[in-house]
């Protein structure tokens with residue numbers, strides 16, 4: 071397959087590419103077609119309608135009645151926005167080492183001149199609410215201005231339980247803000263900004279929202295908005311106060327990513343047609359079927375706590391002496407499928423199967439079939455029958471036919 075610019079993806083690949091990394095995820099045709107439209111005047115009435123519609127739709131996705139801002143940036147920009155809008159130079163924040171993405175957020179905070187206390191982790195568990203509570207209780211001077219947690223750690227396939235973190239903060243009676251990265255969780259895993267008492271939620275377009283990369287989000291609580299009035303970090307492009315005025319009328323302070331907003335409008339329609347609870351249940355089911363396959367293969371899942379299994383992706387550990395990147399290379403060359411690579415501390419030791427966004431039973435069976443064939447070609451010791459186990463799980467948990475006829 072060749073891209074329009076002549077770059078070769080794979081010289082002899084018929085059929086569609088299986089993009090099974092945990093983001094960017096596959097963009098459905100409906101969204102591609104919705105984006106195939108002329109750019110319009112972003113100060114005109116047609117844009118205003120689009121702007122109002124996507125801004126209010128995103129509140130429903132975050133499950134918040136407060137403001138959501140949309141940046142033309144990757145998720146990394148929205149990470150930075152969360153920090154610079156609420157904090158002052160030299161402030162201390164508490165972060166949890168859940169994996170590579172938590173480590174990167176830590177790096178950004180440090181570069182911005184914040185003081186980060188990092189709770190160490192083994193990359194197999196989510197944020198430790200007990201440890202967070204202990205550190206907050208010990209902080210009677212209220213040095214910590216924020217607790218920052220990654221909801222769905224995309225490098226490990228572990229989902230932190232945000233309500234437990236909130237409860238720990240409340241039990242400690244600590245006033246720190248709660249900031250959550252749900253860049254890969256949102257719109258595939260259940261997420262509730264208001265109910266869970268989150269102050270700033272951070273997300274991006276190219277994971278559960280099924281869009282191409284390029285826009286990102288902050289959902290903002292009243293407490294975070296109040297903190298932003300006193301926050302002294304230099305900011306301009308990311309400044310919430312610049313955004314919120316024009317946003318109230320559906321407009322933006324600078325040129326928005328209009329084409330991606332067309333796509334977002336369509337993505338929101340698709341998610342609301344299916345219903346958020348149904349979307350979340352669909353991804354839980356794919357994750358369970360993927361684990362059934364891994365168990366049958368006799369391969370270990372990186373997430374060590376069943377209560378923290380991610381519905382978005384599953385990270386599988388390679389047996390000792392076998393390199394995950396060699397397996398991924400086979401999957402790519404032989405089956406035109408991209409699997410997620412191991413990042414940071416687990417590079418080469420694990421591979422990741424994304425089952426997020428626009429995804430159905432047969433996408434999963436095709437993906438797992440590609441993995442099982444690649445394991446055999448790579449000479450990895452495993453038991454055959456993982457795909458069968460997944461088929462059995464999907465058949466046993468199939469959505470009844472009657473629910474399609476309505």
Ligand SMILES: *Cc1c(COP(=O)(O)O)cnc(C)c1O
Nearest residue numbers: 144145146171222224253254274
């Ligand atoms: C993808 C991802 C990011 C980074 O987002 P970019 O769009 O690549 O900047 C951050 N955190 C998590 C949890 C992610 O999955």
